[in-house]
Amino acid sequence: MRAGVDLGGTKIEVLIVEGERDVRGRARRPTPTEGGAAAVVEAIAATVEEAADDAGVDGGRLTGVGVGSPGAVDAAAGTVGFNSNLAGGWKDPYPFTDELGRMTETPVRVANDVDVAAAAELELGAGRDLPSFLAVWWGTGVGGCVVLAGKQWEGNGAAGELGHTVVKLGGRLCPCGRRGCVEAYAGRAAMEARARHLHERGQHTKLFDLMEKANKDRLTSGVWERALKEDDRLAVELIDDAYDALAAACGSVVNLLDVDGIVLGGGLGTRFGATAAERIREKMRPHIFNPTRDPAVRPAELGDDGGAIGAALLVR
Amino acid sequence: MRAGVDLGGTKIEVLIVEGERDVRGRARRPTPTEGGAAAVVEAIAATVEEAADDAGVDGGRLTGVGVGSPGAVDAAAGTVGFNSNLAGGWKDPYPFTDELGRMTETPVRVANDVDVAAAAELELGAGRDLPSFLAVWWGTGVGGCVVLAGKQWEGNGAAGELGHTVVKLGGRLCPCGRRGCVEAYAGRAAMEARARHLHERGQHTKLFDLMEKANKDRLTSGVWERALKEDDRLAVELIDDAYDALAAACGSVVNLLDVDGIVLGGGLGTRFGATAAERIREKMRPHIFNPTRDPAVRPAELGDDGGAIGAALLVR
Numbered sequence: 001m002r003a004g005v006d007l008g009g010t011k012i013e014v015l016i017v018e019g020e021r022d023v024r025g026r027a028r029r030p031t032p033t034e035g036g037a038a039a040v041v042e043a044i045a046a047t048v049e050e051a052a053d054d055a056g057v058d059g060g061r062l063t064g065v066g067v068g069s070p071g072a073v074d075a076a077a078g079t080v081g082f083n084s085n086l087a088g089g090w091k092d093p094y095p096f097t098d099e100l101g102r103m104t105e106t107p108v109r110v111a112n113d114v115d116v117a118a119a120a121e122l123e124l125g126a127g128r129d130l131p132s133f134l135a136v137w138w139g140t141g142v143g144g145c146v147v148l149a150g151k152q153w154e155g156n157g158a159a160g161e162l163g164h165t166v167v168k169l170g171g172r173l174c175p176c177g178r179r180g181c182v183e184a185y186a187g188r189a190a191m192e193a194r195a196r197h198l199h200e201r202g203q204h205t206k207l208f209d210l211m212e213k214a215n216k217d218r219l220t221s222g223v224w225e226r227a228l229k230e231d232d233r234l235a236v237e238l239i240d241d242a243y244d245a246l247a248a249a250c251g252s253v254v255n256l257l258d259v260d261g262i263v264l265g266g267g268l269g270t271r272f273g274a275t276a277a278e279r280i281r282e283k284m285r286p287h288i289f290n291p292t293r294d295p296a297v298r299p300a301e302l303g304d305d306g307g308a309i310g311a312a313l314l315v316r
Numbered sequence: 317m318r319a320g321v322d323l324g325g326t327k328i329e330v331l332i333v334e335g336e337r338d339v340r341g342r343a344r345r346p347t348p349t350e351g352g353a354a355a356v357v358e359a360i361a362a363t364v365e366e367a368a369d370d371a372g373v374d375g376g377r378l379t380g381v382g383v384g385s386p387g388a389v390d391a392a393a394g395t396v397g398f399n400s401n402l403a404g405g406w407k408d409p410y411p412f413t414d415e416l417g418r419m420t421e422t423p424v425r426v427a428n429d430v431d432v433a434a435a436a437e438l439e440l441g442a443g444r445d446l447p448s449f450l451a452v453w454w455g456t457g458v459g460g461c462v463v464l465a466g467k468q469w470e471g472n473g474a475a476g477e478l479g480h481t482v483v484k485l486g487g488r489l490c491p492c493g494r495r496g497c498v499e500a501y502a503g504r505a506a507m508e509a510r511a512r513h514l515h516e517r518g519q520h521t522k523l524f525d526l527m528e529k530a531n532k533d534r535l536t537s538g539v540w541e542r543a544l545k546e547d548d549r550l551a552v553e554l555i556d557d558a559y560d561a562l563a564a565a566c567g568s569v570v571n572l573l574d575v576d577g578i579v580l581g582g583g584l585g586t587r588f589g590a591t592a593a594e595r596i597r598e599k600m601r602p603h604i605f606n607p608t609r610d611p612a613v614r615p616a617e618l619g620d621d622g623g624a625i626g627a628a629l630l631v632r
Contacts (some may be wrong), residue, residue, distance in 0.1 A: 155575060156576070160572065168485045178603065245485070248496075255480045292474070
């Protein structure tokens, strides 16, 4: 049995996996809000122990622990750096696998969070029969992973920044400080900032009332979904802009790489599933240059567990 | 000795190559303006014969003829279809290698024009020491070719359409009928249409006077160069827009694929060479997400002969 860890901005999700994808136990804790990398690693170790208990196995007996992490992950060195969101943030590469390995007394491997989720879709999910595809991870930010002839393309380790594809020169401000990135239109953080700005300037929207009713302090995927159901005009407009931006970026990738399809995951991608896939396909089609191409757009199959299941694949 | 054919919209350029890149003979003819694929193939056969004469070799004694062609090239089938520019145009796949082989009595191979030029840069030119790069062919249109870990990525045969990367949603009209493509800003055909439109609406420019002085009927790379030297305001603006669009597309590809560099060729790319490479690098840098990346941008090394030299590599 192996542990797969999905390290996110708000929560640490650990699954104990047997075989390829049989889940034997699970545990979840909030991601520490301060203390940097050391606090994060300590919280992961505790969550792994708890998940192992849930599976009825001794933590030290696990074959290994695989972690999907945001930030600048160096899988070969086992380090994670440039993480501005987690636990108050840290910049320098932290010896992630060494420290977590010491605490859990098992081998540890770490990789980029979108890459492990894409690996799970490639081996076990929506990408199984797609020789080449683009994974689009649509959530707080927009991540990507290119799979070519059955293999993830990592470049020199920094590939996959689909969110910072320029879709509108001189366009909307992105949380990264640039203008016109996909993420400026489609990232949940950017969409929330935009909604807040327009709301403060007097534009009517139910988004923030729905947020309070749901007892949240940010516009979660669930809040966006609710607002769309109630036909909130601002929500409809902003989500439409997001689809436009995602579709343009996907179309451009299809034109350049002639991949066989798109697999859509992430918090928002999973929440809106087949509807989102269909909207992106519709909006992408007019951008595709070769008239004989009509690539599939599919929702990720492994849902919210995909990240942790993919992480567990790291320590097979 | 092998023949390499660079089939272009206005001319057929044939080199007789020995070894990797020693040019032993050459010939050039205008591309037929009517008669479709059959007329093009006939003209190629005559130009090959002429180039072989120039090299002092009998045409039938050549090891083979390699052709870099625009249009929808199926290299495996040896066909070329969807060619709207050459000889009045044709749509259905034409048995290109069979027909040309019959006329020249040698083995013939055909591949996409940008791909063969990129192959020449990869083996013999600016891409020799770049494990992964994006080739940008900036001319009448904007073509591309992605080289990953030393190999050209072809997708299912339709990869490389960098010119139809969306850099401005809802932006300028592209000759392809879409909006906001790179080619709408950077393609020579689109730039000329834009200049003509603005000139007719009263905007001052020397571009068309320079064109007439040079005895041309279109805005060639040379005409653009001259106008820039004379600091023609419209020319400066349009070329600046082109650099913005090319740089955004290149930056997006670097973010997604983490390639080691960009190699810049094509009619305009070759004409403006190192200056263009430097301008694109400057304008690309702000788009690059990972602060440790600063990919090289280099002019193609083989210049105007690159296409034919690359084509000759097809029949080694």
